[in-house]
Structure formats: structure tokens, C-alpha cells
Amino acid sequence: MSDYLPEEVVLEILHRLPVKSLIRFRCVSKSWNSLITSSAFINSHLTRSLSLPSNSSKLIVRHRLDNSYVNYFKLIDDNNDSFDQIQNIELPRRNRRIKSFMLIGSVNGLFSLYDRERYILWNPSIRKFITLPKPCSFIVFCRHAFGFDPRTNDYKVVRIAFPSRISMSEEAKPPLIEVYSLNEGCWRITSASFPPGIKVTDWCRPAAFLNGAVHFAAEYENKPGGPCGPLVLSFNLLDEAFHVISLPNVTFKWTNNVHTSVIGGLLSLLFYYGRHADNKCCAIWVMKEYGVVDSWTKQFTVDLNRGGEIIRVLGLQKNGYILVEALLSGPSCCELSSYDPKSEQVKNLGICGSLYDFHVDNYMENLGLLDKPNETVSERRVSRKRKCSATKFPG
Template sequence: MLDLEYLPYDVLQDILHGLPVKSLIRFRCVSKSWNSLITSPAFINSNLTRSHSDSNKLIVRYLDVKYQVERYKLIYEDNDNNDSSSSEQIQDLEFPLRCSRWDYFQLVGSANGLFCLHEGNRFILWNPCIRKFITLPNPSIIDVFHCYLAIGFDLRTDDYKVVRIAYQSVNVRCEGAKPPLVEVYSVSEGSWRVTSGGDSYPHRITIRNWHCQAASLNGAVYFTAEDWGDAQSSIVLSFDLGDEVFRLISLPNGKFGLDADIRTSVFNGLLSLICYGRQFLSSVKSCSVWVMKEYGVVDSWTKQFTIDFNMLHCVDWKVLGFLNNDHVLVEKIQAYGTMLLLYDPESQQQVKNLGFSISARYSYAANYVRNLTLLDKPNDVVSKRK
């Protein structure tokens, strides 16, 4: 066995970074020094930086139609194999939890491959990469009208945070309405904390699509919102996890009114918008993806591509995520069932049918990231609340 004492630290770190996750977990038993190194925040963050784009993979969450339980799969493309049902392209991920109230958990979202789920006030962080989860303490803010939730990564402190934006009244559109209360859970601190973030919440702005997940990027989380002031238009509301301040990002050319169906997302590492076009207020007929080329610069919004769903011959559909080769994962809703398929926006053609049926409305996709967060914690630890 190699003695840590005779191996330079930098060399050891480089060797460990190149090992599979299973090996890293096993090598924690080599010595206290190795365990301390592998579970240190510096090593975990360095490992995350090196593996932030782990091939061309998406984690897909969906509700199994037959058994009415949620499932997770790892999906990736194999250019040398055209068999869409191949195990090399779709891999089952073991989900260690079962919701006690319903058939499935409500999904807050994900950040760097770390998932946040909840049922009522029970919040869970789950890292499928290392097969570990923890249960958070109950939030301290209760008895509110409605809460909007998000999970993100604070770049300033290298910390994962869960955000609860709690509205205190029904009519938040009126001038002078109470600002929401903002509560943040910090993984490093292991507790919830009520912040002063609500003081910066802009007047007459309401978050829309409570069931849609907020995008996480550049140390902030992003919600689509409605501006009920003079502008009367859709807008993006961000919450910075570092300074805990709300900010507004205008949409491209002010083209999107209050009735626009927009979701925030991340496309190739850039803040993006998935904009749906409907016909007769019912089925989706087209979708355009806009990307902010220069972060924070409104004039840099660029339409990346448009998908014409009439060409896919489906009743309704939804964009779930993007692979690194720009292929789009689409949920295709048909009269006889809902399927997942891959779509190439360049050729405007369906690439592959992924071959399994799901239940509509509950699906979600996120890029797979090799992440060691929670490695130093035993499963299902209930941390303390301040």
C-alpha cells in the first residue's frame, strides 16, 4: 500500500481525481489522512470543477405509469450504436426514498447533480452520484400563503443552498403589499436562516409557474415572473445566493407579455429561456430557445433555435433538457401515451425514441455531474436548526 507520507500531496490529489467515484469512496478507509483529504471541501470542489461536464449525460426523473412511483434514469447518447433501447444509453438509477404522503415527491430542482425534493415541510437533499441523501430540519417559516422553492450553488462560499420565498398575502400585485419572507438552508451550516432578502424584492412582481423548477447558474437562482407595473410584461427574477438580493433581468426586446409561457433553463452553460407558443390556448405548437450570450447584458439575448412541433405529430410536448451536442430531450404527449425522444434542432428531426412510457407533467431532466457533496455525511442525517 502506498504510504501517504512518501507521496507528494499534489501528486496524490491528481491520482485521486482520476479515480472513479466508487474507488474514492472505498479509499476513504485507507487512512484518516486519505479520508480527510477526499471529504475536504477543497477536494470536493476541485473534483467538481474537473468533472463538471461528465460526457453527454442527463438524469431524467419521471413518474412510472404502471406503478405510480417516481423513477430516475441516466440517459446519454452512443454515437456508435443506433439501438435506442441499449443499456449503454439508458441506465436505471436507484432512488432510495419513498414518499409517505403521495406517489411522488415534489421536486425543488437540482444544482451540480445534487437534487432537492420535498413533501410538505420535509426537505431532502439527494446525491445520486454517491447514492447518499440527508433529511433537512423543518423550516422555521410556517403559516404562509404560498412558497416558491429553489436550490443553487453559492460561488462565494462553495456552498449549496435551498431557498424558500414565502408570500404572506394573497394579493401581491398591489403597491404596498407585504414583501415575501426569504429563508435559506445552507449545507455547510446545516440549518435554515431567515434572511433580509425580502427587503430587495421588487414591487408588483410575482413569480409564475409554481410547479416549474428555477434555473441555477452563476451563484444565483432564476424564476420567470410577471411585472404588473407599467411594463405589464414577463421578466426574469433572480436571487443571488451570495449577497441574498433579488434582481430583475429584462427579456429579449420586451417581446414577451404577461401571457407568455416561459421557463428558465441552462443551455451550454448560459442562462436560457424556453419559450412555448400555443394555439387556441391549448396545445403547444412551437418552442423557441433564447440564450443570454453575455451574462447580465439584455441586448445579448439571442434566439438559438425554434422547434416546430407540428413536425413531431404529437398532441402536446415539453422540452426537458439539453445534451452537450445540442440535442434536445423532449417529452412527447400523444393520445396513446407519453414518450421521451431526442430532437436535433439543426436538422429539425427526431433523432431517437428512448422507448419507455411515462406520465406527463411530472418529468424533469438535469445534466449529470460527478459530485462528491454529502460524502462526509451519513445517510439521512437530520441537522440542527438555529
């Protein structure tokens, strides 16, 4: 084809092709393989894919079965009222002993996974993953996040490493903020200062990614005369700095179960109330205009007693229904379900799993990682800003 068409026309055609076709077409010639695996083509193909509304019709579901500690991923079509067509996706495994990963987050079809030995970036659409080098500090008590900086086309893993205290009387040291940049191929310790007087509260859920920043549910520490209540702590992936996003000037009922999420393309906070009461509910607040405190709006209140018992809110379907995790007959067995906020009816969708182990996110095909070697990233590469070595906390 390249013998009869100008190069710019061939490039335009390739940009419009799905990922699976591009993977096959790498075999056409050395020049096509070089083009398709180049960073420039991967970035431009992603930019075009993000502009297509068809890419918002896929959802990916993670779940576990029977407390087996084995993760399963399924790809489903959100255009239908029922998930009739379900595609299983094989999880990357290089160690037979490890069958389960902690999900740090997913962006543009790429996933960041973690186990006790390693961090992984995984692209299921091209069946490829890379293992990251070990981070700078060796601290077990960490909060992770994963996001994408669209201005530099760079995927980043964020690691907030909290030092342990020998005794409660010892003054707490500030956490180290480490960032792995896929473009740079290494971890580095940033100069970002974790805001004093604030503590992260949502340790068990992936941080929400939106507008080039990752978002954590947090609250002010209980200090006399100081501010109190929940808030959103964001970490911008371009300037690599923390920012506090306040909540509206309303009184929130006390709850120790708050999560960040992205619902309908908007930054959202999920407030869970009455875990052991008869009037359990989840209040969903969304930020209509990003960064504007006055735009926070209470969008839905989900009755957690519906459909037997709803455990968690997972996301929003294109038809306006809310995806939830609902209990089945057993005490630890749940099913992915759809909740209609108008009729308050719950419909089971046929995907079962263990309690609190569901995760649902938008999915799109992406060529990301195609230009990377399918093996452990070299640990010898270090950042020019600050070398990662046997890191010690300040003080």
C-alpha cells in the first residue's frame, strides 16, 4: 500500500485502526514495525483514541472468587442493559507463587499492579507488562496512586512512604514522596511536601485520577482550634505538588468511610453511613466544575439495604444506572449489580466475587508499553534530580 499512497495518507489510515490490527500489521515490513512501535505514533494514536466516543463504551471488572486470592479481569460492553458478552483477560504472571495483585489504579487501558515483591505496569490489550525497578525507600506503610500526565504523555506511579514511629511519643516524620516516570524509566524522590495537619483516610481503594492529578480522600488531624472534617488531597502529576480541595460549607454526618472516585467524568466523593445500622446509605457528591468548591453537589443517595444488601458503589453506567457490589446468599459472596436511582431497584449482572474485591473502571485499547522491552526495567538508571539509594528520612 505504501508504494501507491503518500506517506501521510498511510499514517492517517494507521492512526484510525484498532490496536489488534496494528499489532498484526507490524509484520508487514520493518518500516511499519518501526513506525507502529515508535513513541510518537503510540502517543498520537492515544490522542486520537481519547477523542472517540466509542472508546467510552467498554468497562473492565476485577474480582476474586471463593477467597482464592486469584484476581480475574473481565471486559464488558456498557452499551447493553445486560452484560451478555464478557471477555476474560489473562493476568500477567511471571511467578507461580503470586496469583494476586493489589490494584493501584488504571488509566487509558493501562494498569498499575503491586505485590509484596514488585510493581507492574500492564497493558492487557497488547498482552504486555513491565516490572518496575525497586523504589528508593523500603517502607512498608505506603499509599499508592497511578495516573497520566497528558501534557508530557507520561504515566506515573506515585508512592507516599510513611515512616514508622518507634514510640507514640516520637514526633512523626514527614513522608517521602516517590514518583516512577515511565518516560524517565526510574523512581525518584520529589521535593513535594506533604501538607501538615492532614492524614489520608482511604487506604483500601485506588486513588481517583482526573485532569492530570490523583486524588485521595483525607481529613484534617484532630487539633484543638484547627480545621476539621473531610477533604480531597490531590497530587498534580505535572508540577508534582499537593493541593487541598475543600468541601462545600455544609455539615457532614460523621463517617470514617469516605472514598474518592470519578463518576460520570466528574470528581466524586462517596460517603458511607451506618455500616451496622438499618438505614445504611452511600451519599455521592460530585464536583460539577473541577477545582470550584461551590460546585460540589449531592448527586445521589444509594440505599444500601436494597437488593438484599448493597456493599459498595463502583461506578456509573452509560444508561444512568449505578454499578454496585451486592451481597448474595452467602456472607462473603457478592455479585456485580446495577442500581436504578429512580426506582431504587437492583439487578444482578452475573459476575460473582468475594466481598470488597470488585473494581470497575472505563477501558480503552492502547498501544502503551509497546515501545518498552518486555522485561524488568534496568535498576541502574537514576534520576538527574536526586539519586535513589539507601534512603533515609530527614531528621
